[in-house]
Each structure stands twice: as structure tokens, then as C-alpha cells.
Amino acid sequence: MRWIPHDRLPTVAVIGLGYVGSCVAATLSDRGHDVLGIDTDTGLVDELTRGHCRFHEEGLPESLARGLAAGRIRIATDQSAVSAADVVLITVGTPVREDGSMADDQLAGACEELGRHLREGQMVILKSTVPPGTTSTKVRRALERPGLAAGEEFGLAFAPERLAEGTAMRELRELPMVVGGVNEDSTADAAEFWRRGLGVRVITVGSAEAAEIVKLTDNWWIDLNIALANELARYCELFGVDAHEVIPAANTVPKGSGNVNVLIPSVGVGGSCLTKDPWMIWHSAREHGLDLLTPVAGREANTAMPGYAADRILSGLRRLGKAPEDSRIAVLGLSFKNDTADLRETPVLPAVTHLDKSGADVCLFDPLVAPADTERVFGRAPAASLEAAVTDADCVAVLAYHREMEAVDLTALPVSRPCLFFDGRANLPREYVDRLRDSGFSYEGVGR
Ligand SMILES: NC(=O)c1ccc[n+]([C@@H]2O[C@H](COP(=O)([O-])OP(=O)(O)OC[C@H]3O[C@@H](n4cnc5c(N)ncnc54)[C@H](O)[C@@H]3O)[C@@H](O)[C@H]2O)c1
Structure with a gap:
């Protein structure tokens, strides 16, 4: 090993303490590493320093608090102390621009500053x-300078972050880590760091490019597979068939290293990754003269879902004899998927915008999302409670279904009966659906 110490745990700097960086810093600290977390967002740094964690992730606040209390996590707004770290991880945001190209200002800023502080003997890993x-x-290019070459004086590798929000802390300790360096030494040292650092299986690939494509492939597959599930749901509806009956049955055929594995249809795909990574793939192919069809098809199918779900809600209300403009719709669950408070690119927003246009009185509630975040993203305050949201509602639309909502008996909600129950992501089992119907709800859902 050239850059990782043999006789002690490496010290780590994490540049970018957003969702990914916070989870990685906290997990490495729990594993005994001294971690310097760096973020240019002074508000975020203030919060973290005070022990407040803005990310709703099981185990993360406790883990950060442990690290801070033990002095294993230190937090800064600049990289002046970064040269003390053995390993530097870069976890800044990489959104895409309108044309699908990576908006690289965060990455360029982080690398430019790192270039000023980097010293011989450090290992840099982009995540x-x-x-x-x-x-x-x-x-x-941003890191090298005369006498300081990547793969020689410092190690440089790519190791994608493949965690999913909602299960991040567990996945960080379980998912295999893929590593590809700019040369063999870089790959070997980065692999050793993750093997010891997280105790996970490490898969080395022959280049940084291969590791970069592994990450993109995962999200290409996921977005396209959900698009298949979503179009399948719409297809099933034409024939009065429940997609939730079809999918588990279809998924019993062995194929490749597993089975056919169609995912679950829903109100749409959101979050900061699946909505942009296919475009990143498409754009980078285009730059090399290749016109890829599937990333675009997946995005188009998934982007259509919020409007489709909203139309289903409006037609469902009409079937109950309720004019949308005279109806009250309670939207429960605002985040981009179940069990997260993250509103980034949530498909619930275009669904709500569509419902608003019908003239319906749409009120919002999510037990995980901070009221200020609801106001910022949806332009209105949420209802004060679940009960306030659903009282006298003509439709209850569950568009994200968190564990916290599972304890609620949905059949007993104080709605105006008959009431439309629209299932956008709860995937309620058949018996629950029957009970809802017995208690005066007309149940509909994506693919149902
Ligand atoms: N969120 C996820 O579930 C997830 C999962 C896997 C991979 N990823 C990828 O991981 C990366 C980070 O995602 P995220 O969700 O944590 O993003 P994020 O927006 O939550 O966090 C990025 C952080 O980087 C900070 N930052 C920006 N420029 C900086 C600089 N020059 N120096 C220091 N800090 C700087 C920002 O202030 C922000 O706090 C992205 O490339 C994303 O695609 C995200």
C-alpha cells in the first residue's frame, strides 16, 4: 500500500456533508475513524455542529451525535485542515443542467480548493x-501540479455511492463497494480503505471509468425498470387487471443471475438521482456521437406518472358524482418516496399542481416533512395534523406512505363518505383494500 497507513486506521476528510457525505462521515466515525467533515454551506455546518441533523435517516442523528461527542467528527467550512487526512472523499452534489450535462460547479469548486491543500501521500476518492x-x-487535472501526480505522489480513484435514502445507514455497511482507480496502485489502496473502513466486500474494476459507469448503470436500470412497472400498470388498467397481481407472478422466471424482477408502479420517480442520472448518461453518450434511446424512454414514462395519477383522482371523483371543483382532496405523503422526508424532485409536486388546476381544495400532510419545507416547495402550509387534513375530504390520496403512517387505521378516517381512496405508493394488500371498501371508500390506485 502506498497511501493508506498500515499500522492504524486512516484519518478521513469528507468534502460535502449533504445526504451522502453525512451518512458516510457518520458511518466511518462509528467504525473508529477520525473524520473531518467539510461543507461550504455555513447553515448546514452550524446545524451539524450544534448536533442537529436535517436528514431524516434512521440511525444518522445518533451516529453523528456519537461521533461529535467523542471528538471523532470535526466539522469545518473550508479545507484548511484537509492535508492532515490520509484519505479524502469527495461527496459534493452533481446535478445536471437543462441539456443533461453535469453542472460541475460544486465538483470544480471542491477540487480547486483541494488542489491547493493536497500533499504527497494522500488518497483521494471521488464518490x-x-x-x-x-x-x-x-x-x-484540478489536483495535479508539478511534483504531485495522480497514481504516483497521491492516489486517485472513483468509488460510487450506491446507497438509497431511507436505508442508507444499513446499506453503507452492507452493499459491496465498487472501486476503480486511475492506476492499479490507486485501485488497490482505495479498495483496502473500504474493505477495512466499512468492512464490506469490495469489487475492483479495471478503471475509474468502469466504476463511474457501474453507478450510472444501476440508476439507468432502476429508472427504466420502474418505467416498465409504471407502463405495465397503465396497460393492466386497460384490461381491468391488478398490476400487483401480475408483477409477483411475472417475477418468478429465472433470468440472468436472478429472476425477472419488475419493480413497483407508483405516482412517479423523484429524488436527486434517478431523475438526473439517466440524462447524464444520455448526454455523455451524445457527446461521443451515440444517441441512446432507453434513458429517455424511462424518463418520459416516469415523468408522465404524476399527471396520470392526478387524472385518475379527478376521474375517480367524478365517478363518485363529485365535481373536482367542489371537492376536498387530502394528499398524504409529500416526499419523493416512502420513508424519507426528502422533497427533491418529488413527483407529488406535479401531481398537486395538476390537481390544483381542477379547482379542487387540495390540502397536504406528511408526518416526516418539516412544515417549512412543505411551504418552500409546495407554496402552502401543510395541515396541522393528519386528522385536520382528512376531515370531510372527498378523496384521500396517499402519495407516499411512511412507516409512521402504518399505525393509522385508514378505514376510520373522518372523511366525507363515499370517499375516493387513491393509492399512489402505499401498495395496500388486498385485505386492507377490502376493509377500506367496506367502510365507504372507493379504492383506486396506480395499476389497480
Ligand atoms: N442522495 C442520494 O440518495 C444519493 C445516493 C447515491 C449517490 N448520490 C450522489 O452523491 C452525490 C451527493 O449527493 P447528495 O444527495 O449528498 O447531495 P447534497 O446536495 O445533499 O449534498 C452536497 C453537499 O455538498 C456541499 N458542497 C458543494 N460544494 C462544495 C464545496 N466546494 N466544498 C464542500 N462542500 C460543498 C453542498 O453544500 C451540499 O451540502 C451526488 O453526486 C449524488 O448524485 C446521492
Whole structure:
């Protein structure tokens, strides 16, 4: 090993303490590493320093608090102390622009500053999702200077972050880590760091580009597979068939290393990754003269879902003899998927916008989302409680269904009966659906 110490745990700097960086910093600290967390967002740094964690992730606040109390986590707004770290992880945001190209200002800023502090003997690992070639061109160029070459004086590798929000802390300790360096030494040291650092299986690939494409492939597959599930749901509806009956049955055929594995249809795909990574793939292919069809098809199918769900709600109300403009719709669950408070690119927003246009009185509630965040994203305050949201509602639309909502007996809600129950992501089992129907609800859902 060239850059990782043999006789002690490496010290780590994490540049970018957003969702991913906070989870990675907290987990490495729990594993005994000294971690310096760096973020240019002074508000976030203040919060973290005070022990407040804005990310709703099981186990994260406790883990951060433990690290801070033990002095294993220190937090800063600049990289002046970064040269003390053995390993530097970069976890800044990499959104895309309108044309699908990576908006690289966060990455460029982080690398430019790191370039000023980097010293011989450090190992730099990029974890942010990037188009192929970013590590070995853009990042390398920003970090190298005379006498300080990547793969020689310092190690440089890409190791994608593949955790999913809602299960991040568990997945960080369980998911295999993929590692590809700019040369063999970089791959070997980065692999050793993750093997010891997280205790996970490490899969090494032959280049940083291969590791970059692994990450993009995962999200390409997931978005496209959900698109298949969503179009399948719409297809099933034409024939009065429940997609939730079809999918488990279809998924019993062995194929490749597992079974056919169609995912679950829903009100749509959101979050900061699946909504942009397919475009990153599409754009980087285009730059090399290849016109990819599937990333676009997946995005288009999934982007259509909020409007489709909203139309189903409006037609469902009409079937009950209720004019949308005279109806009250309670939207429960606002985040981009179950068990997260993250509103980034939530499909609930376009669904609500569509419902608003019908003239319906749409009120919002989510037990996980802070009221200020609801106001910022949806332009209105949420109802004060679940009960306030659903009282006298003509429709209850569950568009994200968190564990916290499972304890609520939905059949007993104080709605105006008959009431439309629209299931956008709860995937309620058949018996529950029967009980809802018995208690005066007309149940509909995506694919049902
Ligand atoms: N959120 C997820 O579930 C997830 C999962 C896997 C991979 N990823 C990828 O991981 C990366 C980070 O995602 P995220 O969701 O944590 O993003 P985020 O927006 O929550 O966090 C990025 C953080 O980087 C900080 N930052 C920006 N420029 C900086 C600089 N120059 N120096 C220090 N800090 C800086 C920002 O202030 C912000 O706090 C992205 O590439 C994303 O695609 C995200």
C-alpha cells in the first residue's frame, strides 16, 4: 500500500456533508475513524455542529451525535485542515443542467480548493455520481501540479455511492463497494480503505471509468425498470387487471443471475438521482456521437406518472358524482418516496399542481416533512395534523406512505363518505383494500 497507513486506521476528510457525505462521515466515525467533515454551506455546518441533523435517516442523528461527542467528527467550512487526512472523499452534489450535462460547479469548486491543500501521500476518492472520464480528466487535472501526480505522489480513484435514502445507514455497511482507480496502485489502496473502513466486500474494476459507469448503470436500470412497472400498470388498467397481481407472478422466471424482477408502479420517480442520472448518461453518450434511446424512454414514462395519477383522482371523483371543483382532496405523503422526508424532485409536486388546476381544495400532510419545507416547495402550509387534513375530504390520496403512517387505521378516517381512496405508493394488500371498501371508500390506485 502506498497511501493508506498500515499500522492504524486512516484519518478521513469528507468534502460535502449533504445526504451522502453525512451518512458516510457518520458511518466511518462509528467504525473508529477520525473524520473531518467539510461543507461550504455555513447553515448546514452550524446545524451539524450544534448536533442537529436535517436528514431524516434512521440511525444518522445518533451516529453523528456519537461521533461529535467523542471528538471523532470535526466539522469545518473550508479545507484548511484537509492535508492532515490520509484519505479524502469527495461527496459534493452533481446535478445536471437543462441539456443533461453535469453542472460541475460544486465538483470544480471542491477540487480547486483541494488542489491547493493536497500533499504527497494522500488518497483521494471521488464518490459523487459523474459522467465517465470525470475522475481521470477533470478531477485529475484540478489536483495535479508539478511534483504531485495522480497514481504516483497521491492516489486517485472513483468509488460510487450506491446507497438509497431511507436505508442508507444499513446499506453503507452492507452493499459491496465498487472501486476503480486511475492506476492499479490507486485501485488497490482505495479498495483496502473500504474493505477495512466499512468492512464490506469490495469489487475492483479495471478503471475509474468502469466504476463511474457501474453507478450510472444501476440508476439507468432502476429508472427504466420502474418505467416498465409504471407502463405495465397503465396497460393492466386497460384490461381491468391488478398490476400487483401480475408483477409477483411475472417475477418468478429465472433470468440472468436472478429472476425477472419488475419493480413497483407508483405516482412517479423523484429524488436527486434517478431523475438526473439517466440524462447524464444520455448526454455523455451524445457527446461521443451515440444517441441512446432507453434513458429517455424511462424518463418520459416516469415523468408522465404524476399527471396520470392526478387524472385518475379527478376521474375517480367524478365517478363518485363529485365535481373536482367542489371537492376536498387530502394528499398524504409529500416526499419523493416512502420513508424519507426528502422533497427533491418529488413527483407529488406535479401531481398537486395538476390537481390544483381542477379547482379542487387540495390540502397536504406528511408526518416526516418539516412544515417549512412543505411551504418552500409546495407554496402552502401543510395541515396541522393528519386528522385536520382528512376531515370531510372527498378523496384521500396517499402519495407516499411512511412507516409512521402504518399505525393509522385508514378505514376510520373522518372523511366525507363515499370517499375516493387513491393509492399512489402505499401498495395496500388486498385485505386492507377490502376493509377500506367496506367502510365507504372507493379504492383506486396506480395499476389497480
Ligand atoms: N442522495 C442520494 O440518495 C444519493 C445516493 C447515491 C449517490 N448520490 C450522489 O452523491 C452525490 C451527493 O449527493 P447528495 O444527495 O449528498 O447531495 P447534497 O446536495 O445533499 O449534498 C452536497 C453537499 O455538498 C456541499 N458542497 C458543494 N460544494 C462544495 C464545496 N466546494 N466544498 C464542500 N462542500 C460543498 C453542498 O453544500 C451540499 O451540502 C451526488 O453526486 C449524488 O448524485 C446521492
